[in-house]
Structures are given as C-alpha cells and as structure tokens.
Amino acid sequence: MDIIPKPYHYEEFPGFFMILPKTMIRVFPANQTVLRTVKHFTDKIYELSEINLPIVENKNFSSFTINFQISKTDLGKEGYKLNINARYILLEAETEIGLFYGIQSLIQIIFKDLKYSPYLMIPTAKIEDKPRFEWRGMLLDVSRHFFDVDFIKRYIDYLSMFKFNIFHWHLTDDNGWRIEIKKYPELQKISAWRAERKGIDWRDCEPQKPNEKTNYGGYYSQKEIKEIIEYAAERHVTIIPEIEMPGHSLEVLAAFPDLSCSKGQYYVATGAYWPNKDILCAGNDAVFEFLENVLDEVVELFPTKYIHIGGDEANKAEWKKCNLCQKRIKEENLKDENDLQSWFIKKIADYLSKKGKQIIGWEEILEGNISTDSIIMSWKGKSVEIEAVKSGHKVVMCPQTHCYFDHYQADPSNEPVAIGGFTDLKKVYDFNPIPKELDKKESEYILGVQGNLWTEWIDSSEHAEYMIFPRMMALAEIAWNNQEKNWEDFKRRVNRELKEFDKKNINYCNHSFPEE
Secondary structure, three states, X not given: OOOOOOOOEEEEEEEEEEEOOOOEEEEEOOOHHHHHHHHHHHHHHHHHHOOOOOEEEOOOOOOOEEEEEEOOOOOOOOOEEEEEOOOOEEEEEOOHHHHHHHHHHHHHHOEOOOOOOOOEEEEEEEEEEOOOOOEEEEEEEOOOOOOOHHHHHHHHHHHHHOOOOEEXXXXXXXXXXXXXXXXOHHHHHHHOEEOOOOOOOHHHOOOOOOOOOOOEEOOXXXXXXXXXXXXXXXXXXXXXXXXXXXXXXXXXXXHOHHHEOOOOOOOOOOOOOOOOOOOEOOOOHHHHHHHHHHHHXXXXXXXXXXXXXXXXXXXXXXXXXXHHHHHHHXXXXXXXXXXXXXXXXXXXXXXXXXXXXXXXXXXXXXXXXXXXXXXXXXXXXXXXXXXXXHOOOOEEEOOHHHHEOOOEOOOHHHOOOOOOOEOOHHHHHOOOOOOOOOOHHHHOOEEEEEEEEOOOOOOOHHHHHHHHOOHHHHHHHHHHOOOOOOHHHHHHHHHHHHHHHHHHOOOOOOOOOOOO
C-alpha cells in the first residue's frame, strides 16, 4: 500500500474502484465541518480529472458511491476505517479529523493510467489506521529568513499531506521579530528589519553599523496571522507560536534597549550572533510588563492551548554583572542565575496559566526548578528527555542528531550550503523517539516528535522544500506508526511520492538515499 505514513493495519485486494462522472459523494452527517473536510477530496478529484462529484446527504448507505461517515470506530479521534472495493468506498471516523486523515490516504493512492482507463482508479483495500503519537510536528524558523504567507500555507499543506498536526512557528529571534504587536509598533518598525548581507556566509556577516539602512526582513500582520490560523485549522493543523525569552531577544533590545541589563545600543543581528550574551533583564519589572502585553495579543490571536516561550541558550553573563538581577536573586531567595531563569520562566508560565495557556520550552528551562506543567522540547540529544520524564514532564522529541533538517542530507560537496552535521533519510527513518531507559508507563510521557527547520542558510522557499523533502516523510512514518521498519518498502513508497512531486514542481533532494 503506497501510503506515507504507512497505515498500522491494511489488507490489499485485486481490483479497483473507478471514479466516473456519475460517481456521487455521500456524506453523513452533512454538517458544515464535515462538508468542509470532504471538500479537500472533491477539490483533489477535480484537479486530477475535472470531474465535479456531487455531494448528497443520505442516512442510508448506497453502492457505487464514495461514502464519508461519522461513526464509532474505536480508533480514537484521529483514526479512521477505510473500505475500498469495486462497488463503493466507505470511509468512517469518529471525528472530522479522522475523516481528513483518511482522505489524505485516499488521495495518495489515486492514480490515472490511460492504458487502463481514462478515469481515476483507487486500488481495493481495507485499512484501519490511527496515529502513534499525539504530537506530530514541524518547525519553521522565519526569524533568520522571512517567508511569505503563500509559502507558510504551502508548508501547512505539506504537513497535512503527511498527517502532521503541529506547525511550530518560530516567530522571534535575534535576527528578526515577525509578528505584529499593536501595542508596540517599534517591533514592526525596528525589530522586524536588519541590514542585508546578501551573498555573505552567515557566520561572516558584519554587524549593522550606526545609521546603516535596514532593508531585509518583514513581519506578519495580525490579519495575515488570523488567515493562516484559519487555513491551518481547515487542515487540522494546530499552530504553536514561539516568542523567545529571556535570551535570543537581541531584536527586541534593538527597539527597547532599556529592557536590557546594560542599556547599550543594540541592532538586529545580521547573521550569526554567538555568544548571544545580550538578554532581557530579569531584575527589571518593565520587562515583564512588556512580555505580558505582548503575550496578551499572542493569546488573543492563537486559539491553541500551548504557547512556546523558547528559553534556550540563555547566556547569563549579563545577569551576573547586573545589580537589578542580583537584587532579584536576593529578594526571591534564589540560589543563582539558573534559579533566576526558572523564576523568570515560572512567572511567565503563571501569567499564561491564568489565561488558560500552557507553556512549552526548549530543554534549558529545566535548569533550576520548573513546574511539571511545562512541556519540554528535547533537542540536544543527550538524554535530557530521561531526566525530564523522570521528574514528571511531558516531552517532545526533536534531537538535533535526527530531527534537524538544516543539516546536510547527502555529500556536502554536492549540496547547498548548510549549517553542518549530517542527517540523511535513513538516519531519520531509523530514529526511535522512545529512549530504551524508559519503562512502559514512563514512555507515555513522550508526547511525540518534531522536525526543526532552522533557516540561517535557507533564504528561499525552494531551498526550504529541498531541506525538508524527503526527510519529512521519514519523520511522518515515525510519528504515525509503530510497526517493524522495512527500509526497502519505505524507499519504494518515497520514490513513488517523489514522482508526484515532480508533477507538482515541489523541490526535493533527489540523492538523499544513502549509498549501499
């Protein structure tokens, strides 16, 4: 069965269901949400054949139709049952989300071969399917390089095609602020723009000079963000916004230097910025007033229960020298700057909790004593996830060893420039997100997996596609099913899908398979 990710149970039979001009779609119940979901299927049929399939609401099942039905399956809210035979197709799910994922499977196996028929054909089969993990995510970093609304929507399409349900939107970092905050127009005017360093290696970019024109960047208006959120929701993709703090905030300090410890002159980073010593001052109450005002608008925009607050690579050298930060440590009876970071994160977490939100942070927020309500993203690949789970945290696995898609995926001498590292398709496919040190009960704290596309060296949508494909397909397979792996079968399915990519002009690495 040529589906990615592979269904957890299926049977194949000889023969086809043929989609003819007289074929009808039966939907029950025909409410607005279900009809909107089924439209993804009818639109695809029209794209492939110019056949407009009529939709009827009928409680009674009928033959020679494609039937979409909400009913009990015992496969959970994202599972589905699919019965394809020569007389009819029946797709059942307990929710419209399950119907949507069943539709993605149907779309993948449709084919048109004029040697056999001028019409679309779907191989006969029975499928029962449900996901392995509740968190199946992909990150896109839009701070280092800005991507327009059209590409953000395409990225979401790619996620939904392979049954990912989380889009982690990395909206702020040292190189640019990408979300409109109406209370602080300086973020759009100053923090969203930097001096361009076109054609220069990211590591060699000269910092911005005083009075130099800032001409590279951009941001998403709140209207655009609402449009993207609605687009994602129609495809059952949840958007998790990330607002970085307390480090990776140089772009904020460029607009608001008084929120720093040293009150100096700051510029949005033009390229690599390391060590990133500039940080929001944890001893300054104005910092928290600013962050709470920002988060108020973020919370109002994004319906998700999760807000990602970063927390990674916070260089605390400035805090050690800052009188206000040292005063805060003393007043709050904290041990050191690590405890100060935990205090900082907890203060933000408590604020968001009052608004019904739960924080997610990179694994560094474990430094000190952070509440177990906080979800940890494990990225360093050094068993931090074991510590997190054993201390009661839920964890999303995204280790740089297997899930960083800014790494090289083939011979670097023949590849576009990348940050370094080497993560080919086979390495992603072989990744096991459940550490062997965890027992069955502890393993339930692993929420799922995520691929991260950091964009220091990726400045175009074509390059972004090249870096995620086909590796994203391997991650989809890991996130969705827990079957015994079969590399040869997976390669066959990937190659079939890449032929479809050629028809759609989707860019990908065509030599990402390791030599054997």
